[in-house]
Amino acid sequence: MRLIHSFTHWLDSIDPEKGWFLHRVLGPFIVTRLCWLVTAYYAVGNYLPNPTYQRYVDRGFYMSKVFLLDIFTRWDSAQYLTIIKGGYAPSADLRTQYSNIAFFPLYPYLVKSIGWLGVTLPDGFYVAFGLLLSNLFFLAGAVLLYRLTIQEFHFSPGAAAAAIGLLMVFPTGFIFSCFYTESLFFFLTVLCFTLAFQSRWGWAALTAGLLLVTRAQGLVVWGILFVFYLERSGWSIRRIRPDIGSLILSPIGLAAHLYHLFRLTGEPLAPFVAMTAWGRANTSILSNLWENVSSPVLDVFKIDLIFSLLFIAVSLVILIKWPQKSIGLLAVALSVMPIASGLLVSASRYLLLVFPVFMYLGARLEKSRLYDPLRAVLFTLQIVYFAGWVNYYWIV
Numbered sequence: 001m002r003l004i005h006s007f008t009h010w011l012d013s014i015d016p017e018k019g020w021f022l023h024r025v026l027g028p029f030i031v032t033r034l035c036w037l038v039t040a041y042y043a044v045g046n047y048l049p050n051p052t053y054q055r056y057v058d059r060g061f062y063m064s065k066v067f068l069l070d071i072f073t074r075w076d077s078a079q080y081l082t083i084i085k086g087g088y089a090p091s092a093d094l095r096t097q098y099s100n101i102a103f104f105p106l107y108p109y110l111v112k113s114i115g116w117l118g119v120t121l122p123d124g125f126y127v128a129f130g131l132l133l134s135n136l137f138f139l140a141g142a143v144l145l146y147r148l149t150i151q152e153f154h155f156s157p158g159a160a161a162a163a164i165g166l167l168m169v170f171p172t173g174f175i176f177s178c179f180y181t182e183s184l185f186f187f188l189t190v191l192c193f194t195l196a197f198q199s200r201w202g203w204a205a206l207t208a209g210l211l212l213v214t215r216a217q218g219l220v221v222w223g224i225l226f227v228f229y230l231e232r233s234g235w236s237i238r239r240i241r242p243d244i245g246s247l248i249l250s251p252i253g254l255a256a257h258l259y260h261l262f263r264l265t266g267e268p269l270a271p272f273v274a275m276t277a278w279g280r281a282n283t284s285i286l287s288n289l290w291e292n293v294s295s296p297v298l299d300v301f302k303i304d305l306i307f308s309l310l311f312i313a314v315s316l317v318i319l320i321k322w323p324q325k326s327i328g329l330l331a332v333a334l335s336v337m338p339i340a341s342g343l344l345v346s347a348s349r350y351l352l353l354v355f356p357v358f359m360y361l362g363a364r365l366e367k368s369r370l371y372d373p374l375r376a377v378l379f380t381l382q383i384v385y386f387a388g389w390v391n392y393y394w395i396v
Contacts, residue, residue, distance in 0.1 A: 014147045015157045024161040025142050028168045032379075036174055036386050040071040043387035053392035062392075063179070064127045071390045072131050076103070077179035083108040084115065084126050090265045094274045101265065102274035105257055106214045107133075107181040127179060134183040138176040141187035142167065144194055145355055152197040153324075155363045162371060163355075163362025169379040171303075172349045172396045174386050185215045186353055192221060193327075196228050205246035212254040216272070217353065220333045222250055228326040300388075300395055303381075304338075304347035311335040314357045322356075331356040349396035 011021050044067075049057045056062050063073040063081060079100045082089065088105075091097035111130040115121050142164050149160035167173060176183045188211045195204035208225055211218035225247060233239040261270035312335045319328025334354045338347035351357075365371040389395045 017157060024164055029139060032168050033177060039383050039386050040390045043390055047387055047391045050392040056392055064124050066124060069127050069131060072178040073127060074389060079103050080108045081126060084112045088261060088264060094265060094267060095276045098277050099274050101261060101270050102278055104213050104215055106210060107184050130179045135177050137183035137187040141190050144190040148190060148194055149359050153359060158366040159363040162366040163358045165375060166361055167358050169375050169382055170352060171378060171381040171385045172352060173382060175349050175396050181215055182352055188214060189221055190355055196225060201243040202246045205250045209250040209253050212251055213257055217334060217337060224326055224330040227329060231326050301344040304344045307348045307351055308339050311351050311354055311357050314360055318356050318360050327356050346396050
């Protein structure tokens with residue numbers, strides 16, 4: 001009871017409006033998930049499946065025989081499960097053959113939970129626990145983003161609610177409830193900058209260290225965190241304090257992970273080398289982009305390119321207009337990264353992590369007549385995307 005009381009008191013300190021968490025975070029969270037369940041129920045079997053992956057259709061599931069769990073597991077989910085069950089396993093050639101070496105360890109290591117004690121657990125347990133963690137991390141990240149928007153960026157509660165509303169209905173937003181790392185990375189990124197705004201650099205550095213072993217984008221967040229520190233110090237060398245040393249120590253966990261993979265593969269930067277087999281780190285950026293968008297039909301790639309260009313444009317506006325230039329740099333870097341390899345595959349999924357853009361749009365649209373129509377369009381596209389996802393189309 002005391003814990004619940006403390007949590008309620010903390011929520012009230014964010015926004016004194018009674019019931020804001022239920023109306024602006026938990027309510028939309030529940031409603032969107034229920035809509036996805038209905039979509040999946042009617043889409044599976046009544047929606048032309050991707051013939052390339054007919055074997056999964058014939059089998060009746062991807063990772064779990066439990067329908068309500070399985071619809072939230074596709075593609076990369078299987079790689080995380082292999083890490084949980086058997087650890088990292090290099091392919092014969094990291095550059096040309098798929099391997100789980102390209103995936104970072106924090107999420108699967110958390111999901112493994114009591115499996116670390118040598119307890120043999122069924123796949124279904126890992127899937128269920130991983131999905132639980134993903135949803136909890138997203139809810140925690142949404143609350144922190146709401147708080148950050150109001151208390152650190154000084155926008156109104158309406159703007160914060162609009163930012164969360166847009167995040168909930170973004171076309172690839174369902175990935176926050178999937179067996180993926182997006183929720184964990186989103187939560188840690190918002191937490192990291194929340195702590196940085198409070199000048200709690202030791203905790204911010206620890207959070208950055210966790211980001212570095214969650215996704216490759218953690219390197220960007222860690223680098224921008226130094227810029228944020230210097231910005232808060234007024235760019236004065238004299239105001240730099242010893243606590244910057246904690247930021248320098250953030251990559252210890254990543255270094256240990258790289259060493260472990262070096263022992264397995266002989267590659268000092270094994271995860272980044274392995275990404276080339278998955279189509280990342282490609283040198284033919286412009287030609288790959290043109291190949292993605294040159295087909296005559298409107299497909300996911302073209303829509304993702306539109307979203308990417310929009311996010312880059314808004315990020316540049318943030319960089320120019322907001323006083324916190326480091327936040328603008330963060331938005332630009334995270335918006336450019338998805339297409340920097342020349343691929344548009346999963347681009348809109350990565351854009352979910354660019355929280356400053358959602359804050360900016362929330363502040364601009366909170367009182368606009370365009371807000372509700374825009375949410376309706378985004379949510380419609382989200383439903384279409386999710387129907388494709390459950391039928392084994394490469395949506396994200």
